[in-house]
Amino acid sequence: MSETPVTHDRLRRLHVAGPELEINGQPLSRLVARVGRTPFYAYDRAALTARVAGLRAALPAEVELHYAVKANPMPAVVGHMAPLVDGFDVASQGELLVALDAGMSPREISFAGPAKTGLELASAVAAGICVNVESELELTRLAAIAERTGWTPRIALRVNPDFELKGAGMKMGGAPRQFGIDAERIPAALESARMLGLALEGLHIFCGSQNLSAEALGDANRKTLDLAARLTDHHRDGFRFVNIGGGYGIPYFPGEKPFDLAAVGAALGGSIAEFRPALGAARIVIELGRYLVGEAGYYVCEVTDVKVSKGQTFAMVNGGLHHHLANSGNFGQVLRKNYPVVVGNRLDAKPVASVTVVGPLCTPLDIVADRMLLPALAVGDLVVVLQSGAYGYTASPQRFLSHPAPVEILV
Numbered sequence: 001m002s003e004t005p006v007t008h009d010r011l012r013r014l015h016v017a018g019p020e021l022e023i024n025g026q027p028l029s030r031l032v033a034r035v036g037r038t039p040f041y042a043y044d045r046a047a048l049t050a051r052v053a054g055l056r057a058a059l060p061a062e063v064e065l066h067y068a069v070k071a072n073p074m075p076a077v078v079g080h081m082a083p084l085v086d087g088f089d090v091a092s093q094g095e096l097l098v099a100l101d102a103g104m105s106p107r108e109i110s111f112a113g114p115a116k117t118g119l120e121l122a123s124a125v126a127a128g129i130c131v132n133v134e135s136e137l138e139l140t141r142l143a144a145i146a147e148r149t150g151w152t153p154r155i156a157l158r159v160n161p162d163f164e165l166k167g168a169g170m171k172m173g174g175a176p177r178q179f180g181i182d183a184e185r186i187p188a189a190l191e192s193a194r195m196l197g198l199a200l201e202g203l204h205i206f207c208g209s210q211n212l213s214a215e216a217l218g219d220a221n222r223k224t225l226d227l228a229a230r231l232t233d234h235h236r237d238g239f240r241f242v243n244i245g246g247g248y249g250i251p252y253f254p255g256e257k258p259f260d261l262a263a264v265g266a267a268l269g270g271s272i273a274e275f276r277p278a279l280g281a282a283r284i285v286i287e288l289g290r291y292l293v294g295e296a297g298y299y300v301c302e303v304t305d306v307k308v309s310k311g312q313t314f315a316m317v318n319g320g321l322h323h324h325l326a327n328s329g330n331f332g333q334v335l336r337k338n339y340p341v342v343v344g345n346r347l348d349a350k351p352v353a354s355v356t357v358v359g360p361l362c363t364p365l366d367i368v369a370d371r372m373l374l375p376a377l378a379v380g381d382l383v384v385v386l387q388s389g390a391y392g393y394t395a396s397p398q399r400f401l402s403h404p405a406p407v408e409i410l411v
């Protein structure tokens with residue numbers, strides 16, 4: 001059941017200067033000393049910057065790039081992204097405040113989420129950001145806030161599309177969903193907004209996550225623009241923007257490979273040209289989370305014990321599921337697969353044995369790496385989980401079992 005580490009595409013692409021892992025030019029041992037303890041998350045600034053540059057080069061120049069803050073809301077990360085991208089998408093008032101603190105103009109921030117509270121809507125209107133409205137009741141709530149405050153809400157409609165993104169890790173369209181307003185009800189919602197005196201700026205159509213097929217992504221972009229064009233027919237004034245979502249995936253597991261970004265960019269250019277006459281002057285926005293930050297992040301923990309049980313070697317580490325739920329296989333995966341893992345202080349050591357790396361929690365779910373071919377591990381070795389920049393720190397049940405929280409640093 002063991003696998004060789006090289007089956008992880010990310011390991012093949014890991015730039016290695018010596019026996020020790022470097023993160024943005026900093027040797028891991030210096031980062032451990034800087035933090036003063038393990039476990040910690042480290043995010044690589046240069047990798048974030050390079051990722052955005054790669055997207056800009058591959059996508060049509062007119063496409064605006066938003067960062068979906070929920071993937072990694074660490075304030076320093078959000079601050080680093082602010083001057084690189086064209087806007088932020090937030091999903092709570094907490095993220096809204098982080099986005100504004102980071103210096104992003106409120107004009108370029110939008111707020112989606114299916115159960116926004118009155119406080120969140122009032123906060124969004126006060127801040128002057130755009131609310132992606134997810135129900136007709138939410139429209140009436142925004143109209144009431146406008147009436148009470150005299151401030152003009154900025155509004156887009158989130159559409160539950162009538163198609164689905166093939167091969168997406170998490171599907172969000174083409175079926176009954178809590179997200180957005182069904183496409184066939186949008187004309188009625190547009191009419192409601194008019195009656196309420198609310199001006200609509202745009203459409204938001206997001207149909208899935210973690211897609212690694214360039215063909216499926218191109219297909220979804222085309223269908224999304226087609227839907228936006230059809231809905232534009234129902235809106236006299238036209239839309240100022242159409243947010244066509246994203247869904248760009250990164251390779252996590254053995255056998256997965258990065259999708260062909262150049263092909264997606266070229267296909268998107270063709271689709272925009274096809275629907276441009278119907279879309280008028282609407283700006284085209286894409287919103288990406290994990291694609292921007294996922295590969296820039298590392299989770300670092302330390303071996304505390306090694307033992308053999310019935311022939312299987314176990315290495316215990318001081319971090320695990322409570323810090324990095326997704327790596328444990330319990331954040332949406334059906335069958336658990338290993339993230340790419342390296343021994344960060346001994347990259348040159350030969351993999352010799354099948355090792356199961358486990359965390360400190362009293363549950364068999366707390367697995368860091370399952371029967372992976374790794375070098376012989378010793379107490380003090382640094383086990384590093386790659387692809388950990390998105391849905392790690394804030395997507396994990398850190399209070400479970402009351403262990404200390406990990407540190408986060410931006411390197």
Ligand SMILES: *Cc1c(COP(=O)(O)O)cnc(C)c1O
Pocket residue numbers: 068070071089112206208209210245246247248287288289290291390
């Ligand atoms: C979560 C989310 C995203 C980001 O998804 P990724 O898979 O991280 O790119 C984008 N848009 C919306 C509406 C989301 O809910």
